[in-house]
Amino acid sequence: xxxxxxxxxxxxxxxxxxxxxxxxxxxxxxxxxxxxxxxxxxxxxxxxxxxxxxxxxxxxxxxxxxxxxxxxxxxxxxxxxxxxxxxxxxxxxxxxxxxxxxxxxxxxxxxxxxxxxxxxxxxxxxxxxxxxxxxxxxxxxxxxxxxxxxxxxxxxxxxxxxxxxxxxxxxxxxxxxxxxxxxxxxxxxxxxxxxxxxxxxxxxxxxxxxxxxxxxxxxxxxxxxxxxxxxxxxxxxxxxxxxxxxxxxxxxxxxxxxxxxxxxxxxxxxxxxxxxxxxxxxxxxxxxxxxxxxxxxxxxxxxxxxxxxxxxxxxxxxxxxxxxxxxxxxxxxxxxxxxxxxxxxxxxxxxxxxxxxxxxxxxxxxxxxxxxxxxxxxxxxxxxxxxxxxxxxxxxxxxxxxxxxxxxxxxxxxxxxxxxxxxxxxxxxxxxxxxxxxxxxxxxxxxxxxxxxxxxxxxxxxxxxxxxxxxxxxxxxxxxxxxxxxxxxxxxxxxxxxxxxxxxxxxxxxxxxxxxxxxxxxxxxxxxxxxxxxxxxxxxxxxxxxxxxxxxxxxxxxxxxxxxxxxxxxxxxxxxxxxxxxxxxxxxxxxxxxxxxxxxxxxxxxxxxxxxxxxxxxxxxxxxxxxxxxxxxxxxxxxxxxxxxxxxxxxxxxxxxxxxxxxxxxxxxxxxxxxxxxxxxxxxxxxxxxxxxxxxxxxxxxxxxxxxxxxxxxxxxxxxxxxxxxxxxxxxxxxxxxxxxxxxxxxxxxxxxxxxxxxxxxxxxxxxxxxxxxxxxxxxxxxxxxx
Numbered sequence: 085x086x087x088x089x090x091x092x093x094x095x096x097x098x099x100x101x102x103x104x105x106x107x108x109x110x111x112x113x114x115x116x117x118x119x120x121x122x123x124x125x126x127x128x129x130x131x132x133x134x135x136x137x138x139x140x141x142x143x144x145x146x147x148x149x150x151x152x153x154x155x156x157x158x159x160x161x162x163x164x165x166x167x168x169x170x171x172x173x174x175x176x177x178x179x180x181x182x183x184x185x186x187x188x189x190x191x192x193x194x195x196x197x198x199x200x201x202x203x204x205x206x207x208x209x210x211x212x213x214x215x216x217x218x219x220x221x222x223x224x225x226x227x228x229x230x231x232x233x234x235x236x237x238x239x240x241x242x243x244x245x246x247x248x249x250x251x252x253x254x255x256x257x258x259x260x261x262x263x264x265x266x267x268x269x270x271x272x273x274x275x276x277x278x279x280x281x282x283x284x285x286x287x288x289x290x291x292x293x294x295x296x297x298x299x300x301x302x303x304x305x306x307x308x309x310x311x312x313x314x315x316x317x318x319x320x321x322x323x324x325x326x327x328x329x330x331x332x333x334x335x336x337x338x339x340x341x342x343x344x345x346x347x348x349x350x351x352x353x354x355x356x357x358x359x360x361x362x363x364x365x366x367x368x369x370x371x372x373x374x375x376x377x378x379x380x381x382x383x384x385x386x387x388x389x390x391x392x393x394x395x396x397x398x399x400x401x402x403x404x405x406x407x408x409x410x411x412x413x414x415x416x417x418x419x420x421x422x423x424x425x426x427x428x429x430x431x432x433x434x435x436x437x438x439x440x441x442x443x444x445x446x447x448x449x450x451x452x453x454x455x456x457x458x459x460x461x462x463x464x465x466x467x468x469x470x471x472x473x474x475x476x477x478x479x480x481x482x483x484x485x486x487x488x489x490x491x492x493x494x495x496x497x498x499x500x501x502x503x504x505x506x507x508x509x510x511x512x513x514x515x516x517x518x519x520x521x522x523x524x525x526x527x528x529x530x531x532x533x534x535x536x537x538x539x540x541x542x543x544x545x546x547x548x549x550x551x552x553x554x555x556x557x558x559x560x561x562x563x564x565x566x567x568x569x570x571x572x573x574x575x576x577x578x579x580x581x582x583x584x585x586x587x588x589x590x591x592x593x594x595x596x597x598x599x600x601x602x603x604x605x606x607x608x609x610x611x612x613x614x615x616x617x618x619x620x621x622x623x624x625x626x627x628x629x630x631x632x633x634x635x636x637x638x639x640x641x642x643x644x645x646x647x648x649x650x651x652x653x654x655x656x657x658x659x660x661x662x663x664x665x666x667x668x669x670x671x672x673x674x675x676x677x678x679x680x681x682x683x684x685x686x687x688x689x690x691x692x693x694x695x696x697x698x699x700x701x702x703x704x705x706x707x708x709x710x711x712x713x714x715x716x717x718x719x720x721x722x723x724x725x726x727x728x729x730x731x732x733x734x735x736x737x738x739x740x741x742x743x744x745x746x747x748x749x750x751x752x753x754x755x756x757x758x759x760x761x762x763x764x765x766x767x768x769x770x771x772x773x774x775x776x777x778x779x780x781x782x783x784x785x786x787x788x789x790x791x792x793x794x795x796x797x798x799x800x801x802x803x804x805x806x807x808x809x810x811x812x813x814x815x816x817x818x819x820x821x822x823x824x825x826x827x828x829x830x831x832x833x834x835x836x837x838x839x840x841x842x843x844x845x846x847x848x849x850x851x852x853x854x855x856x857x858x859x860x861x862x863x864x865x866x867x868x869x870x871x
Contacts, residue, residue: 085171086209087179088320091187091288093278095225096215096302098184101319102126104312104329105180115324118176122166125839128183134160135199137192139262142271143233144185146264147366147841149848164202171206179206180320187214188226188278189271191256196291210296212288213319217302218399218414219279220385220392224337226276228383231343232373233272233366236351238344239388242275243424247394251280266357267350267364282398285405299406301413308332318408338373339380340427346373347426348435356439356446363450367842372442378430389419451487452784452867482859490859490866497858501744504857506794508681509727509750519804520636523557534561535638536617538608538705540592540601541565543771544625545573545826547760549819550670551625552586553810554802558631559638560621563587564613566604568595572833573826580819588613605705614698621695622705628672628755629653629695630799641752649699650710650723652692652735653754654742656681659790664851666763666834668827670806672799675757677792680857681749686864688788690742693754708740726752755799758789762851763834766843770833786850788864793857 092098105112105119106126112119123131133145138153150156171179181203190196203210216222227239241258248254259274267273278284285297300319307315313326338346349372356362385392399414478486478494486494497503528534537560541548552563565587567575578589588611595603605622608614619638623629634640645651661677683689694709696702701717702710713721713736723735727748734746742748759765769782814820837843855863 085176085179085207086211087181087203087207088211088213089186089203090180090182090213090319091190092184093214093216093222094184094188094276095229096217096222097304097307098182098215099127099335100307100312100332101215101316102182102184103332104316105182107330108313108316108326111326112180113174113176115322116177117180117320117322118170118174118178119180119182120167120170121835122170123163123181123183125836126182127185127839128181129185129839129841129844130159130163131181131199131202132183132185132189134163135202136189136195137198140189140192140195140270141262141264142185142189143269143366144841146269147845149845149852151264160202164205167206178320185271187284188276191270191277191287193287193291196288200291210292212292212297213300214281214284214297215300215302216281216402216409216413218385218392218416219281219395220388220416222302223276223279223388223391224383224385228338228343230272231347231350232338232370233269234267234350234354234369235272235347236267236354237273238347238426239383239424240426242388242391245275246390251394252277252283255279265363267354279395280398281395281402298408299402300408301410303413304334308334337382339378340383341380341430342373342377343383344427345376345378345429345433345435348429348433349373349376349438352435352439353446361450362446364446365449368445368449372438376433376438380427383427384417384420386417386420387422387424389416390423392416451489479854479856479859481854482856482863485853486859486863487866490862493862493865494858497862502685502861504680504683504793504861506680506682509748518801520801522805522808523559523635523637526559526561526639528561531616532618533613533616535559535619535621536562536564536613537621537623538564538605538614539566539622539624540604541567541570541574541578541625543570543572543574543767545570545577545823546666546668546830547625547671548574548577548581548826549810549813549823550672550806551628552581553813554628554672554806556586557805557809558629558636558802560629562613562617564590564608564611566590566592566600566607568592568600572829573822576822577819577826580816580822581813584813584816584819586813601707605707608705617698619695620698620705620710621693622707623653623693623754626671626757626760627655627693628757628799630656630753630755631751632749632753632798633751636801644751645724645728647722648724648728649697649701649721650735651695651752652709652723652725652731652742652746653695653752654690654692654726654747654749655688655756656749656753656796657689657789657791658755658757658759658796659792660759660762660765660850661792663761664763666761666767666830670803670810671757671760672755672806673803675760676795676797676800678755678794678796679791680794682747683857683861684744684747685861686788687741689791690747691740692742709735711738713737726750755796759786762847763837764830765850766837766847767830767833769846770837770843782846783849783853784864784867786846786853787855787860787867790850790853791857791860 103126109119129144133150138156141151145151150159223242245251245254255275255277259270260268262268262270281299288297309331310328312329316326353364403409403411403414537555565578567578581587582589592600592604597603614620631637631641633644657679658675659677661675663674679689692708696710701714701721703712703714721736722730723732725731725742725746725748727750729748731746
């Protein structure tokens, strides 16, 4: 087996080639070429992060939680095993690996040796491929990328090195010492040593062997057109055809004026980080750049002609040694008189004024972002944290990440009335694992649709059948489900269940108003299945009604509260229980770590959903409860909590959470699996609230929902009867096919998100975050997540 290792270079089409490789992955596999997901969905960044020297921390390792040597070593071990497994499973004739960071970052021989040691376990036949462009053009694009990542110096540095006899060495002598929390990274702040392509070849061939490196020309028009697959054929020595690629638009370059503005702002930000303990997340930093951008022409490579001239002699030798290169690919642009001068920022721009305007956002982000990365940095610097010391009971990790307000909240909670605990009610969860008996068939009176769940779904395919089977097995007679904008098979699964007579599916793509959910609930009031229901329940697919009395059925609960018309089913929030990967095991079986019963703050922990008799008492169904009490029903409704206790006075007209007075779980609770596995959480956040714009929203949600101090297995008594109904449904071949399609879609989506820095960063931060219940409450309150 031959290994083709594509090492970039930066801004020379690697991302486009990786997109095409990912799109053609299955076709390549059929021809014997493995483009593995194990190292990353597209850009094999895991390969890069696994082999850098421990002290060579780049932005990827910093953002994705691999700062500490032990975590990096674990990543390397896991990656080696995954690659070996994929190769053994497929026995390909060639393995294709592509990481655009390899060429521009692996400056040390020790790093190349570590990379080779990792790969020779698979094969000693390794070929290195790099794409290059004329140095002036490459530098113009690379500098723009560096500035948007936080570079604080202008191209005056490179201009001062023009004509250097040792470009490689001179640029590295200008590299700063790595300080991740201060924004100092080799890749961001240092001039591009790798523009010395001849030295780059010598560097790699010194480890991988003479003749192992091939340089290819960067051709933007070719790579972004339908003939990009022809470049793949040439790169990987394929005889087979791959078909056309979907055309793509090249990434546009920022204006020279925007870069001047951003560079000057970076300079001030770096000074601020150097003298304070502030932390600025990369995504917020990029937002600042977007907010100060102005239109205009990008940097012209001709302005860098003096730098280009210093490489002309070696470029002639490269044309001789690398036949794929063309004279046009290494011909410099026409020199612009005056050479390099930083652009005018325009409009009286002053970076200091913008920094002052941004400072409050930096301070806010610092409080949210100083999590495990900061603790790791402290450990690297030999700083130890005392688990008790002056913070009296805070764990080491909490000491490292909690902002001052959260620490204050923690101390208030310790001895206050809102301290979370599990001493509530009369049920001991550990003693309630005896399976329930199967529920006898329910006989509905003529004209009644019985107990009906109305709900909304979007891309929930892997979880639908368990949820439907569970609720059918404990007394729900029908379902009315609305969907919008589904792409994972959710709509097809529900259509099939509709055809089988299990539920009613409605397409909600044409929703109007403020939310698709409220629009659907308004429409539901006209549906016969709702109008003829005895009890109406509005819950989501991550919520399971857990009846904790009798035989665990709704009939058993109703018998315990015969005069109730409305039931506030209070959430019990379940965390990820250490489950990282998405799998098809039952949700109710995988996740049993949860919030303590007594947890009045933050207020979302005691949120409730409502089950209500269909007596016309309310004119509207809302997310958590029915609303708009009908005149004359003031004395006809009775609200009860999960322990069957009257809470009418508190809930009759408004409210969606239980209080210390009304909380109760003895007879019924609503198990809320808001996270499921860590990968499921990634997918949920990707389609949720603008996570791709501000990752702190995602991590804050995890903090609020990943409870694990208590354990509750009561719902698992339902598993045998759920399994029977679940297996019965899956006997339908069409339904089984769509269920598998949905599961495959979600697995592929998880792999795709692992390959996106902002989501992989979120994933790694979430998995390394460990807080006690009281620390979690303190932090949630400090972050004002009750809004």
